[in-house]
Amino acid sequence: xxxxxxxxxHEVAEKGQTIILKCEPVSGHxxxxxxxxxxxxxLELLSYFRSKSLMEDGGAFKDRFKxxxxxxxxxxxxxxxxxxxxxxxxxCASSLDRGNTEVFFGKGTRLTVV
Amino acid sequence: GDSVTQTExxxxxxxxxxVMLNCTYQTIYSNPFLFWYVQHLNESPRLLLKSxxxxxxxxxxxxxxxxxxxxxxxxxxxxxxQLSDSALYYCALTGGLSGKLTFGEGTQVTVIS
Numbered sequence: 001x002x003x004x005x006x007x008x009x010h011e012v013a014e015k016g017q018t019i020i021l022k023c024e025p026v027s028g029h030x031x032x033x034x035x036x037x038x039x040x041x042x043l044e045l046l047s048y049f050r051s052k053s054l055m056e057d058g059g060a061f062k063d064r065f066k067x068x069x070x071x072x073x074x075x076x077x078x079x080x081x082x083x084x085x086x087x088x089x090x091x092c093a094s095s096l097d098r099g100n101t102e103v104f105f106g107k108g109t110r111l112t113v114v
Numbered sequence: 115g116d117s118v119t120q121t122e123x124x125x126x127x128x129x130x131x132x133v134m135l136n137c138t139y140q141t142i143y144s145n146p147f148l149f150w151y152v153q154h155l156n157e158s159p160r161l162l163l164k165s166x167x168x169x170x171x172x173x174x175x176x177x178x179x180x181x182x183x184x185x186x187x188x189x190x191x192x193x194x195x196q197l198s199d200s201a202l203y204y205c206a207l208t209g210g211l212s213g214k215l216t217f218g219e220g221t222q223v224t225v226i227s
Contacts, residue, residue, distance in 0.1 A: 048214045105159050
């Protein structure tokens with residue numbers, strides 16, 4: 001089985017641009033997560049979907065960050081407009097819809113905003 | 115809301131010595147699930163071990179941890195560190211019906227020879 005697939009792996013954007021990150025979860029997984037990872041803040045939850053329904057979006061990220069899940073096998077994270085402070089690694093992850101199961105992470109998208 | 119605390123941000127130790135990483139948590143749920151995730155350089159986090167049984171030791175790849183609900187702790191230990199253990203370690207929990215992981219701040223471990 002394929003793991004979590006994220007594209008692109010690297011993205012460079014100019015300040016003010018709109019960027020869209022893509023994620024394909026593990027087949028059969030019902031929970032999907034978007035995290036942002038930085039050295040200072042560690043792992044921060046951006047969005048959490050269960051069976052395509054938005055369960056939680058990180059309060060601090062509502063302003064310019066929007067995650068969508070139009071079908072069970074594909075999700076996007078849009079950042080609009082980008083700012084230099086958004087430079088980070090964005091990780092998508094998925095799991096079965098039970099809290100005791102392993103969460104599988106994608107390889108991440110490294111975003112640099114200049 | 116839930117929270118996880120890892121007191122050590124950076125740990126440097128010599129190969130062959132024991133290692134212990136601290137993890138304490140707060141949650142409203144009486145039966146949380148606790149996890150340790152490990153992230154090697156240029157890789158994604160992956161599960162190292164997990165537990166939900168009070169006072170039962172769980173082991174994997176030479177690491178072990180015991181969930182103690184009385185002290186809300188889930189410390190990670192290894193008797194003899196190896197160079198390949200150098201990585202970022204995250205403690206995390208889930209509670210109730212939610213699959214959302216609440217992560218600690220992470221502990222960067224560097225093992226030197």
